[in-house]
Amino acid sequence: MYELPRQLAAVADARPKPQIQTGTALGAVMAMCLARLGSLNALAESRGHGFWGHWLEGAGLPSDRSIGRVMAGLDCRAVRQSLRCFYHRRQRNKSLPGFYLGERALILDGHESSASFRRSCPACLRRKLKTKAGERTQYYHRLVAATLLCGQSRLLLDCELQRPEEDEVACATRLLERVLADYPRAFGLILADGLYARADFFQLALRHGKHVIAVLKDERRDLLQDALGIFRSQPPSLSFKRDRTECQCWDLENFTSWPQLGCAARVVRSLEQTAVSRQSDGAAEVRQSEWVWATTLPQTQLPTEGVVRFGHGRWTIENEGGFNELVNQWHADHVYRHQANAILAFWLMTKLAFNLFHAFIELNLKPALRAAHSPNYWAKLITAEFYQSAPENRAPP
Numbered sequence: 001m002y003e004l005p006r007q008l009a010a011v012a013d014a015r016p017k018p019q020i021q022t023g024t025a026l027g028a029v030m031a032m033c034l035a036r037l038g039s040l041n042a043l044a045e046s047r048g049h050g051f052w053g054h055w056l057e058g059a060g061l062p063s064d065r066s067i068g069r070v071m072a073g074l075d076c077r078a079v080r081q082s083l084r085c086f087y088h089r090r091q092r093n094k095s096l097p098g099f100y101l102g103e104r105a106l107i108l109d110g111h112e113s114s115a116s117f118r119r120s121c122p123a124c125l126r127r128k129l130k131t132k133a134g135e136r137t138q139y140y141h142r143l144v145a146a147t148l149l150c151g152q153s154r155l156l157l158d159c160e161l162q163r164p165e166e167d168e169v170a171c172a173t174r175l176l177e178r179v180l181a182d183y184p185r186a187f188g189l190i191l192a193d194g195l196y197a198r199a200d201f202f203q204l205a206l207r208h209g210k211h212v213i214a215v216l217k218d219e220r221r222d223l224l225q226d227a228l229g230i231f232r233s234q235p236p237s238l239s240f241k242r243d244r245t246e247c248q249c250w251d252l253e254n255f256t257s258w259p260q261l262g263c264a265a266r267v268v269r270s271l272e273q274t275a276v277s278r279q280s281d282g283a284a285e286v287r288q289s290e291w292v293w294a295t296t297l298p299q300t301q302l303p304t305e306g307v308v309r310f311g312h313g314r315w316t317i318e319n320e321g322g323f324n325e326l327v328n329q330w331h332a333d334h335v336y337r338h339q340a341n342a343i344l345a346f347w348l349m350t351k352l353a354f355n356l357f358h359a360f361i362e363l364n365l366k367p368a369l370r371a372a373h374s375p376n377y378w379a380k381l382i383t384a385e386f387y388q389s390a391p392e393n394r395a396p397p
Contacts (some may be wrong), residue, residue: 002089002356004030005057007082011356014073024059026349031055033353035386036379038331040064051389068337074345079352080158084182086355087148087155091186095363097151099313100306105189105213106157107147107314108176108196110168111323112331115140117239123340125164141343144172145323146179148186149313153362157183161344163290173204181210189213189297191314197221197294199260201328206263206296213310216267216294222257223294227267236271238304242312245274258294268293268307329376330354357382359371 008030031051032043044064052061062070090096098104105217120139129138142162160175162168177191190205194215205212216224236248250269250326258265270291277284293311302310326332332350336342342355361375387393 001088002359003080004352004356007078007085009093009350009384011078011082012075013070014075015069018070020066020070021059022061022070022074024056025067026074027056027070028052028061028067028343029346029349030353033330033350034357035381035383036330038334040067040336042151043067045180046390048391049386049389050391051386060175062153068342071342071345072337072339074341076345078347079345082352083157083348083355086352086359087157087183087186092153092358093363094156095359096148097166098150099151100309103189103302103304103310104177104187104304105149105191105310105313106187107149107191107316108144108161108321109147109193110142110144110195112140112142114335115346119335119338121338121340123161123164125162141340142168142171143344143347144168144175146175148183149191153358155352159347159351161284161340169201172196176201176204180210184208189302189310190311193314194218199262202296202394203259210357211295211297211301213293213295213297213307213314215311216292217346223255223265223267224292226257227252227255227269227292231269240305242272242309244276245267245272247308248288249273249304249308251299251307261296263296266295266297268295268304269310269312285313293375300326314322324326324349326354329379 005023005027008026009021013022013105028043032040037043037046041064042156043061046242052059083287087096096104116139117136123141124139124144127134127138127140128355143159145159146157158175158179160171160178162171172192179352188210190210190212192201192212192214194217196212197216197218202212202214202315216227230252231250234250237251238249240247242247248271251266253264253266253268255265263371269332270289272289274289275284277288291308291311293307295307297307330350330353332347336346357379358375361370365378
């Protein structure tokens with residue numbers, strides 16, 4: 001369906017005279033991701049499995065060092081092209097519905113993928129931390145990911161490593177410019193947290209015909225102070241229930257308290273009460289929270305409930321189809337090779353495997369099977385089938 005072998009065979013790397021084909025190494029990485037092995041050492045232990053002769057079309061499994069060298073010099077643009085082809089095929093198959101009222105949104109968020117006091121590379125970010133041994137320099141990597149929010153699906157589109165001496169928003173701006181060029185019609189709305197509530201970021205989106213919904217939480221902002229002052233003197237304009245949460249909402253347009261934006265802003269506030277049971281004793285309690293969002297979307301294009309639902313939809317990158325699953329189940333934070341291009345390449349390959357796996361779950365399995373088993377169940381079956389081809393599991397001749 002997605003012609004993955006052909007696409008991986010077309011990827012190149014920086015080696016001048018490679019003895020191992022790049023596509024062979026990428027095929028091994030894809031199998032490592034789908035089987036969720038978690039390290040190149042675990043992959044190397046599978047050498048001799050009958051699986052590789054079929055999967056790599058007769059080629060042997062490269063060593064872990066060889067795979068690391070390939071990923072360090074890999075052309076990440078070609079892997080991004082595979083992610084684009086995946087999106088376009090799903091779009092042609094009409095399997096990417098809207099999240100709310102037919103609209104899809106792009107989620108941008110940062111993630112710290114690794115940190116160490118000892119291991120470092122030229123692309124590492126640095127910070128000073130106070131420890132029991134005194135002040136120490138910590139080296140870490142941070143990336144910004146772009147995820148498409150569409151229906152119940154979460155499609156991973158791209159990511160970008162943050163460079164030394166730049167902040168997260170600068171990295172996200174570089175990523176957004178590429179995503180806008182690669183996926184110009186995939187979404188009409190960008191979702192971000194309070195860090196991205198900056199005029200230059202909003203203006204970039206507006207120049208490309210996109211709108212932004214960002215959390216507004218800096219109490220020093222005139223826009224937030226003016227909006228809350230008005231909201232507290234007015235009754236809520238809308239009340240509705242979102243799952244187990246009761247929402248009372250205020251929604252006002254034409255705020256001019258953010259002159260750097262260059263246009264009027266809209267502010268939406270939601271006071272929410274959620275009934276939960278305490279884990280300690282099972283007693284019922286009600287948790288309250290307050291959310292405020294700033295957006296350039298007029299009320300005629302998206303009603304109040306839509307802003308609230310999209311605003312909360314941003315958090316799915318942390319849980320469903322996002323960093324939580326990628327890190328805890330797909331081992332995305334593992335540093336397979338401590339080199340900037342290799343780190344980015346492994347992240348992009350993990351995203352491609354993630355998209356392929358969830359497309360199989362959503363589009364290939366019958367609804368009854370999807371309801372009976374969690375995605376983790378099918379992931380374990382894939383891992384079991386991978387190990388089934390081990391020599392010790394083969395039937396004697």
